[in-house]
Structure formats: C-alpha cells, structure tokens
Amino acid sequence: MQESCQLISEAKTLKAGKPIHDLLMQGFLAGAYLSLAGAASTMIAFNLLANPDTFGLGRLVAGIIFPCGLILVVLAGAELFTGNTMMTLPLAQRRITLYAMLRNWGVVYFANFAGAITLAYLIFQSGQLKIPPTLNEFGGTGYDLLGGVAIVTAAIKCNFTFWEAFLLGVFCNWLVCLAVYMSIAIKDTAGKILAMFFPIWTFVAAGYEHSIANMYFIPVGLFAAQCPELMSAAQQITSSEVLSKLTWENFFVANLLPVTLGNMLAGSVFVALVYGYAHRKRA
Numbered sequence: 001m002q003e004s005c006q007l008i009s010e011a012k013t014l015k016a017g018k019p020i021h022d023l024l025m026q027g028f029l030a031g032a033y034l035s036l037a038g039a040a041s042t043m044i045a046f047n048l049l050a051n052p053d054t055f056g057l058g059r060l061v062a063g064i065i066f067p068c069g070l071i072l073v074v075l076a077g078a079e080l081f082t083g084n085t086m087m088t089l090p091l092a093q094r095r096i097t098l099y100a101m102l103r104n105w106g107v108v109y110f111a112n113f114a115g116a117i118t119l120a121y122l123i124f125q126s127g128q129l130k131i132p133p134t135l136n137e138f139g140g141t142g143y144d145l146l147g148g149v150a151i152v153t154a155a156i157k158c159n160f161t162f163w164e165a166f167l168l169g170v171f172c173n174w175l176v177c178l179a180v181y182m183s184i185a186i187k188d189t190a191g192k193i194l195a196m197f198f199p200i201w202t203f204v205a206a207g208y209e210h211s212i213a214n215m216y217f218i219p220v221g222l223f224a225a226q227c228p229e230l231m232s233a234a235q236q237i238t239s240s241e242v243l244s245k246l247t248w249e250n251f252f253v254a255n256l257l258p259v260t261l262g263n264m265l266a267g268s269v270f271v272a273l274v275y276g277y278a279h280r281k282r283a
Helices: 002-016 020-049 052-065 067-077 081-092 098-125 145-157 162-184 189-206 211-224 228-235 248-282
Strands: none
Touching: 002 081, 002 098, 002 162, 002 248, 020 052, 020 067, 020 098, 020 145, 020 211, 052 067, 052 189, 067 162, 067 189, 081 098, 081 162, 081 211, 081 248, 098 211, 145 211, 145 228, 162 189, 162 248, 211 248
C-alpha cells in the first residue's frame, strides 16, 4: 500500500501540469465512458429495477456492468474528477500548488459534465429508451419500460435531502478512490481490472451517488421525461410526487452539489490524506 501511495502522488502530480486542452479532451472522454457504462447497466437491469420485488437484484446486476466505465478511464486513459480529488496528496507533500489542483478540478469537472450530458442527449435521440416495444407480451409493466426506468432513476436521485445526497456521495467516492488506489501498484491488466471491479460493483449495488455518473443518469431522465409514452411508463413504476421532483433545478441543487461535495471529501481526505499520513508516519 505504501507503493500505491507513492504512485498515486506521482500520477496526480503529472496531472497537475497537463495543458488545459488535454484536460478538456480527456475529461470529455471520461464523462462519455461513464455514460456508456451507465446506459448499459440500465439496459441490462431495467426490468428488475422496475419491480420492487427484484429491485435489489437489479442493483446487483447493474453493478456488474458499470465498472466498465472506470476500467476504460484508467486503462484507455482519461481524466475523471472524482479520481482527481486525490490530488490533495501531492498538494500536502508540496509537490503541486493549490492553484494547479483547483485548475485541474475545475477544467476536468466541466469536461466530464460536457461528455456526460452530450452522451445523455445522444442516447435519448437514438431511440434506445423506447425499447422494448412489445414488453407486455413478456409480462412487463408498461410500454417503453426502459425509458420509464431511466426517468424513475433520475427522479429518485432528485428526492434526496442535501445531507442524504452528501453522505451517499462520500460513501461512493471512498470506494471509487480505493479502487484506483489499489489498482495503481498492480502491474498486470487483469489484476488492475479485478482491483477496480469489486469496489465499483459495491457502490452501484449499494446505491451510492457518483457526481459524474449522475451527470448522465439525471439528464437522460430529464430528456426522457419530455416524451409522454416514456413518462407514462414511469408513472406505472412510482408516484407522481416522486416524479415531480425531477427538474433541472433539483438536479443541480438537490443532487449534483451535495454529491460533488461528498465525493470531494471522500477522495481528498478519507483516501489521499489518510493514507498519505499513515505512510508518512512509517517512513
């Protein structure tokens, strides 16, 4: 673990010096990668998620697919805000400046948002949310159930209190940053994938909140809610009171803001600074 701490510090130090255009392109890719994983996880589990009796199983199944997003970010190379919250480690070691860290966070966060919301809109435009059109023949609860589940997922995320969303964000990025932390010292690709897979699977199955993933999940639900047939399917799954909270204002204020703060606390303090201090004491 001491080697992981040193490698994380070195990797985050390099990120602090990247040109802005590189951060923008790689940040856009990271938002897109998580969105593609999010779309796939919803597709594979939507019928389970729509039924209260199988909801937990649906989270378990969705969690099998979603780790692909972080795997692509790490192995293919991209800039993800939640992982970059660990830049507090080289900051504490005086290897980078506060300005360099905040510059990276701001640019990457914006680029992640651009990538995620672009993919949300394109997936909505693709018509994917309007399948399967013959669901009722197989015992489903409504036409266009995939889109209905996308709407309900987004609406539920907008129904948390500020404190709830904050804590769910803490739990999530604690696991995400541990996944990156454990994987960085592993040399072989299979080992890296396994190190990342289980923590990400855990956070998805548990229902924790990831700010960048929510930049896809909530906007795609907001886009889908403009279609009467998709909203009709959503109304068969949950109440109108829950659905009424699905607004752009609640996306930013009730979810994205507190979740982002929770993600920042977990990665910057509970992983980066705690492990950095622990290994400093042993030196």
